[in-house]
Structures are given as C-alpha cells and as structure tokens.
Amino acid sequence: MSKETIKVVVCGDHGVGKSSLIISLVKGRFIPNVQKVLPQVTIPKDFSSNPYSPKNTILVDTDNNNPEQLQRELKSADVLWLVYSDYESYERLSMYWITTFRSLGLNLPVVLCKNKCDYLENESMPLNRKIEDDEFLPIMANFKEIETCIQASAKMQAGINQTFYLCQRAVAHPIAPLLDSRTSELKPLAIAALDRIFFLSDNDQDGFLNDDEIINYKRNSFKKKIDINELNFMKETLFNLSVTREEYSLQLLFVPNKGMTRDGFLALNKQYAEQGRHETTWAILRAFNYTNSLSIDNKILSPILTVPSTSSVELSSKGYRFLVDLFLKFDKDNDGGLNDQELLFLFTSTPGIPKLWSSSNFPLSTVVNNRSFITLQGWLAQWSMTTFIDYKVTTAYLVYFGFEEDAKVALQITRPRKIRRRLGKAYRAPVTDRTVFNCFIVGKPHCGKSSILESFLARTFSDVYSPTIRPKIAVNSLEMKGGKQCYLILQELGEQEEAILENKEKLDKCDVLCLLYDSSDPESFSYLIELLTKHTHLNKVPVIFVACKADLDKQQQRCDTQPDELAESLSLAHPLHISSAWPSSLNELFVTIADTALMPLNGTIGFPDDDKNTSKMDDTQRWMLVGSAIGVVAIFSFTLAKLMQTSRK
Structure with a gap:
C-alpha cells in the first residue's frame, strides 16, 4: 500500500449494517436489500471534499464466517471502521473485537460507529448525548485504540460521510502520536517536534513569536495568509487558557509587545488535539516534513541524487x-x-x-x-x-x-572525470568545473605531516611530537593565481594509511597524493620507495614529492635512488623543499597541490615533460579551434544578415 492509498476495513458483528453503510456511502442513498458481503470498493480523491484525503481509499467489507480471510484483511488495513448497532453488539466490542485486534498484534486506529441511529434525519442533526456519555466515553477511556466515536444511520443517510472522513483523518492525521489519551498531555516526540518548529519560526531568536513570525509560520503551514482577526483570536485563546486552566496559571503563554511563548505554542496545539482539531497541528508538522511517526521524512533528508562515480558534489x-x-x-x-x-544554539534544531565532524576533531579541523x-x-x-x-x-x-x-x-x-590516453597510457583530463579538491598526505611517521595540516590552518608550529593514530583532516579556502578561490582538503591517514591506499573508492576521491619525507632524516625517503613499490596502482593518482624540514641540514638518503633521481625516472618534478619556518614555501606547496588537482597530467607518473607540454598545447589548440569556429560562424551570420537586409531593400 502506498501512502497515496489507504485501506479501510469495515468490521463488526452480523447484522450491524456494515454493507449498508458502504453502499449508502458509494450510492448516496439507502438500498434496503444488499448482498451479504460487498466486493472491495475504491473511492478516488474527487469523491471526497476533504482536502487532506488520500489519492485513493479502498473500502473492504468483511465476512465473519471466514475467520482466516477476516484476519488477513484486518492485518492489511490502515484503519478499522468498527460498527455496532445494539446492546449485544456493543458488549462484544470489548469482549471479542478489541481482544481480537490485540491478539493479532494490530496497532491501528479504530473509528467506532454506532449504526441504525435512525432518529438522525441529516448530517447536521445533534448527537444523542446519552449514547455519547453512556457508551462512547467508557469504551474510549478503556481502549486507547479507539480514536473517535460517531453515530450514523444508513437508512437516514446521516453520519456516513463524517465517519468516512474520520477514517481518512485517522490515517492522515492520527491523534495517537500527539496526545496521551490517559494523561491528556502531549507526547514527548510531539513536544520535541513542536519545539523545533517554534525554534525555526522564531527568526530573531528572542524566545517569542511576534506577529510577523506567527503570520509567516502560518503562511508556510497553511499556504495562506491569516488576517488580523485570526491573529487576535489566537491571542485571546492563549489569554483564556492562562486564566481558566490551572495547569497554565503560572506559565506565560503570550506576552504583550513580544509575542507567543514556547509554552503558549505548545498549549495551543494541545488544545487543537483535545478538541479534535489535530489536523491543524498535523498541517504544521507536515509543512516541516514530519511523518506520522514524528520523524522527518527520509526522502526529504536524503533526496535522490544521481552522482557518477567519478563526479563530486x-x-x-x-x-x-x-x-x-x-x-x-x-x-x-x-x-x-x-x-x-x-x-550549541545553532544546532538546536x-x-x-x-x-563526521566529531571524528575529524572539529572545530580544529x-x-x-x-x-x-x-x-x-x-x-x-x-x-x-x-x-x-x-x-x-x-x-x-x-x-x-x-x-x-x-x-x-x-x-x-561536477562533471564526471574524463580519462585520456597518450602513447597507450591513461591520465586524468584537466578539471574545469570543480572548486573542492582532496589531497592525501602520506609519509613516514615523524616526517612533518601533522605540521603541514597545522600550517594550512595558520596554526603556530610546535616541536612537540604526537603520533597520528586516527585519520586527521584540515580544510581551508585557498586563493589561486589569478584570484580564483577553491577549497582544499588535506587528509593525514594515520594508522589507516595501508587500508585507505588499498581502497579503490577512496583513491578515486583523491585528487593528489602528496608524498612527504624528512630531508634531514636519511631513513625517511626509503619509506616512499617501498610504498610505491608495494602499491603499484598509485601511479594512476597524480603525485607530488615534498621534502620537509628543509631549514635543517640536508642528509643523503640511505637508499639506492635519491629523491631527485626517482622523480626524474618517474617523469615528475623534483621534490618541493618546504619548512614550517618558511611561510612562503608552505603557500607554494598548497598552490602546487591545487594546480596539480586542476592539471592532473603534471603529477601523473610516466609522462615526460614533452608529453605534458604537448598536452597543454593540445588543450590550447583545442580552445583556439573552438574560438576560430565561433568566429567563422559569427562572420558568416553577420554576412548573411547583411545580404538579407540588402535583398529586402
């Protein structure tokens, strides 16, 4: 069953008039002799004047002689229309029907209808208060499943449309999530939802809803503007509640020249629920995307986006x-x-x-x-x-x-990442539509990775060494050459480095691999050689080599290949020498990372400078060709326009 369709199962003892009620609703007139059990009936939205009715409502008649079928229908229902007509069928409500519902584990709203009240001559006839007091009130007090009670007459065509509407309302606007029937208090989830709505509606965050804020939230909830009379009636209602209700006597519900308080907002919605006007509260809740369970609709929280695997958001x-x-x-x-x-206040709602923020050491990230x-x-x-x-x-x-x-x-x-090929080798195409780039900072422990992250956030350098265990993130904006702004995410992988570098999905999200070594430590660079030897797939990710602690004495690395030699053999730029004591070198590093993310070929292993320069020329020539083509089309269009203008003369 979709949310656009609800299923109403009509049940009750033999002879109470279940089929007569259904046929009278559908035909709009009483038919004395109807078949024992009617087939399923679907009633479209246009049939009902109720603005909150679903797209379709399915009415199901039931046969008590077929208990298995009856149980299947009850279990598939959205709401139960329970009918009785006399003392005997009334007694069986608690002795049989409610017991049956509970034994089946049903948690459904029940609309109780007393049929054959033939003294009712039309829809506007007043209820028999004796029936309401003697029959309805006790059973509603004892059984919370029963949402509401109503008198009807299939013969006199009275109360049937109201009962049908109440069944629809019980599903679309259930009272159970809002009000505790035993204590007549708003339930905690309802209070939490209304608190959030009050908070969001209080635009100036002064703790009151002034006239403009009330008008605005009402317009958002009901899609119409309230007039001054409605506003004054609301204020009068809150004043009367604070005077006549002992529970509100010590609470401020409305403060002149300030507005409605949070307690007043809750009191108003509690009154709606108590008076059977809870569809008003539900209209407010629906406007703020709440479901029947008083949680925000997941479809709203997580809208479906089709994101290609190599695109970013x-x-x-x-x-x-x-x-x-x-x-x-x-x-x-x-x-x-x-x-x-x-x-803390900002995150109240x-x-x-x-x-994700807590795991990345926010706000120090x-x-x-x-x-x-x-x-x-x-x-x-x-x-x-x-x-x-x-x-x-x-x-x-x-x-x-x-x-x-x-x-x-x-x-x-962003557009999917394009892969180009040159001489049988693949490389990432230049990036033109992205402003957020992701860089993994990798290197031997104690080589200066954390200092890079701290420097990126303009933090003071510290000599105290603290090993990174969990992944660490630093994110900041960066001004590129020419004034273009971008955001750079630097990630130090910690003890998860091995797992992350083996994770294809995470590597696909990496724009640049920044390989760090300590130029003052002769054992540092061999770590990177081992890394590249072990993880050969890293040659698909743009790479830059960085020599840290360049302000200290440079040491010969204890490995067969020195940093400059390895960079040359891989057709990459020589390591960039940086130091926390040289701010300009750090800024050069961050700009280089962003430049490499924009032009991945510059950091791709295995492409000599000639190939990279050729690729740059290819891109330039491509744009020149596009420009030339546009120019030719423009000249042709201009000439054609002139010729047409001349021919008209």
Whole structure:
C-alpha cells in the first residue's frame, strides 16, 4: 500500500449494517436489500471534499464466517471502521473485537460507529448525548485504540460521510502520536517536534513569536495568509487558557509587545488535539516534513541524487548563501566567530554536531580565531568538506536548519572525470568545473605531516611530537593565481594509511597524493620507495614529492635512488623543499597541490615533460579551434544578415 492509498476495513458483528453503510456511502442513498458481503470498493480523491484525503481509499467489507480471510484483511488495513448497532453488539466490542485486534498484534486506529441511529434525519442533526456519555466515553477511556466515536444511520443517510472522513483523518492525521489519551498531555516526540518548529519560526531568536513570525509560520503551514482577526483570536485563546486552566496559571503563554511563548505554542496545539482539531497541528508538522511517526521524512533528508562515480558534489551558490546567513544569524556578539554557546544554539534544531565532524576533531579541523571559535571562513570550508565526503550529511542538516527549498538545489554535481590516453597510457583530463579538491598526505611517521595540516590552518608550529593514530583532516579556502578561490582538503591517514591506499573508492576521491619525507632524516625517503613499490596502482593518482624540514641540514638518503633521481625516472618534478619556518614555501606547496588537482597530467607518473607540454598545447589548440569556429560562424551570420537586409531593400 502506498501512502497515496489507504485501506479501510469495515468490521463488526452480523447484522450491524456494515454493507449498508458502504453502499449508502458509494450510492448516496439507502438500498434496503444488499448482498451479504460487498466486493472491495475504491473511492478516488474527487469523491471526497476533504482536502487532506488520500489519492485513493479502498473500502473492504468483511465476512465473519471466514475467520482466516477476516484476519488477513484486518492485518492489511490502515484503519478499522468498527460498527455496532445494539446492546449485544456493543458488549462484544470489548469482549471479542478489541481482544481480537490485540491478539493479532494490530496497532491501528479504530473509528467506532454506532449504526441504525435512525432518529438522525441529516448530517447536521445533534448527537444523542446519552449514547455519547453512556457508551462512547467508557469504551474510549478503556481502549486507547479507539480514536473517535460517531453515530450514523444508513437508512437516514446521516453520519456516513463524517465517519468516512474520520477514517481518512485517522490515517492522515492520527491523534495517537500527539496526545496521551490517559494523561491528556502531549507526547514527548510531539513536544520535541513542536519545539523545533517554534525554534525555526522564531527568526530573531528572542524566545517569542511576534506577529510577523506567527503570520509567516502560518503562511508556510497553511499556504495562506491569516488576517488580523485570526491573529487576535489566537491571542485571546492563549489569554483564556492562562486564566481558566490551572495547569497554565503560572506559565506565560503570550506576552504583550513580544509575542507567543514556547509554552503558549505548545498549549495551543494541545488544545487543537483535545478538541479534535489535530489536523491543524498535523498541517504544521507536515509543512516541516514530519511523518506520522514524528520523524522527518527520509526522502526529504536524503533526496535522490544521481552522482557518477567519478563526479563530486559541491555546494551551490544557494547553499553557500544559506550557510552564510545561518552563521551571521547565530553570531550574536558579532565577533566573527561562533563560541561554544552560539554553536550549541545553532544546532538546536538538529540531532547535534554531525558525527563526521566529531571524528575529524572539529572545530580544529578548520579555521578558528585566537579563542578557538570557528570563523565564517572555517564554517564554509567545513561544509564544503562535508559535502565532498558525504553530501547526504549536508542535505539532512540543511533540512534540520530549516532550508525551505528542496535540499538538492543547495548542491551541484561536477562533471564526471574524463580519462585520456597518450602513447597507450591513461591520465586524468584537466578539471574545469570543480572548486573542492582532496589531497592525501602520506609519509613516514615523524616526517612533518601533522605540521603541514597545522600550517594550512595558520596554526603556530610546535616541536612537540604526537603520533597520528586516527585519520586527521584540515580544510581551508585557498586563493589561486589569478584570484580564483577553491577549497582544499588535506587528509593525514594515520594508522589507516595501508587500508585507505588499498581502497579503490577512496583513491578515486583523491585528487593528489602528496608524498612527504624528512630531508634531514636519511631513513625517511626509503619509506616512499617501498610504498610505491608495494602499491603499484598509485601511479594512476597524480603525485607530488615534498621534502620537509628543509631549514635543517640536508642528509643523503640511505637508499639506492635519491629523491631527485626517482622523480626524474618517474617523469615528475623534483621534490618541493618546504619548512614550517618558511611561510612562503608552505603557500607554494598548497598552490602546487591545487594546480596539480586542476592539471592532473603534471603529477601523473610516466609522462615526460614533452608529453605534458604537448598536452597543454593540445588543450590550447583545442580552445583556439573552438574560438576560430565561433568566429567563422559569427562572420558568416553577420554576412548573411547583411545580404538579407540588402535583398529586402
């Protein structure tokens, strides 16, 4: 059964009028003699004036003489329309029917209908209050499965449409997840959902919903603007609740000149549920993408994206704009950083800081100020990294933060990576549409990998050595030559280095492999030779060699091939010499990493400089040809236009 279709199973004792109710609903008139059990009936949405009705509603009549079939129908139902008509069938409600439902393990809403109330002459006739008090109230108090009770008459065509609507409402807008029938209190999950909605609707974050904020959240929930009369009625309702209800006497529900409080918002929705108007609360919940289980719809949190295996996912301009606004909104002291309290408050509407962030030592994985508070630059860099590594985390948190559009519009998918061939060897084509690049920092322990990450985040160099066990990440923005901005993710692999380098999927996500060695340690470079010898597949990933601690005395490496010689034999550039004491060398390293990510051939093993220069010329010639073609077409079009203009004269 899809969510667009619900199944209503009509059940009850023999002779209570189940079939008559169904045929009266469908035909719109009473038919005295109907067959014993009606076939299944499908009622389309157009049949009902209920705006919240599903696309199709299936009505199923039941035969008590076939218990196996009856049980199958009950188990497949979305809601049970339980019918009785006299004292005997009323007694069997608790003795047989409710017991049967429970024995089958059913957790379904039950709409209880007393049929053959033939004193009802039309839909607007008042209920018999004696029946309501004597029959409905006790059974609803004893059996929480029964969501609502109603009187009807198939003969008089009364109460049937209302009963059908109540069955639809029991599925579309169930009361059970909202209100505890025994205590008449909102349930914890309902409170948590409404708290989040209040938080997101409180745009100025002052703890009150002012008139504009109420109008805005109402418009978002009901797709219409409320007028001043509705607004005043809401305020009057909250005032009356605080005066007449003992439970609210000491709580502030509405404060003049400020607005509705969080307690007032909860009290209002509790009253909706108590008065049978819980579809109002559900309209609010649905607008914020809540399901019947009061969890946010997974389809909204994780929209389906078709991402080719060699493509990456980045934030779009809309995504960046939303995250900038979010940062500025919660930077209460306007100091350019989110302190611990501001950060905690920002994540109030979410399950908390993403696990991906916690595992990467956030906020020290990105740019922070001198008090270790994340800056706007670091905030955007962190989300760029998150989107690149696992875009589903980003879409989910955008929804949690209240992004009002489909989360997919906050993302963009880059073109698949192209593989070119030259002289029988493959290499990655130049990159033109990406701004986020991923680099693995690899090398022997104590060669300076962590210092590279710290330097990238403008942290002070420390002589204290601390071995890296778990993978470590640093992400920051980088200004390229010509002023172009990109984001660079540097990953130190720690003790998982071996496993990650053997993982094809992770290597495919690596744009550059940065191979580090300590130029002052004669045993350092041999580690890289062994690495490349063991993992021959690494020749498919662009590589750069880096000699760290270049401010110290350079040592001859104890291996058969020296760094410069190996680089030349692999047709790569000589190692780049850097030092934490030379800031310009570090900046050169980061730019080189980004340049290599953009032009992968420059770092691809086995291509002499002549081939690389030829490839650059090929790319230039290709663009020149495109430009020439455009020029020829333009000249031809201009000439043709002139000729046509002349012929008209």
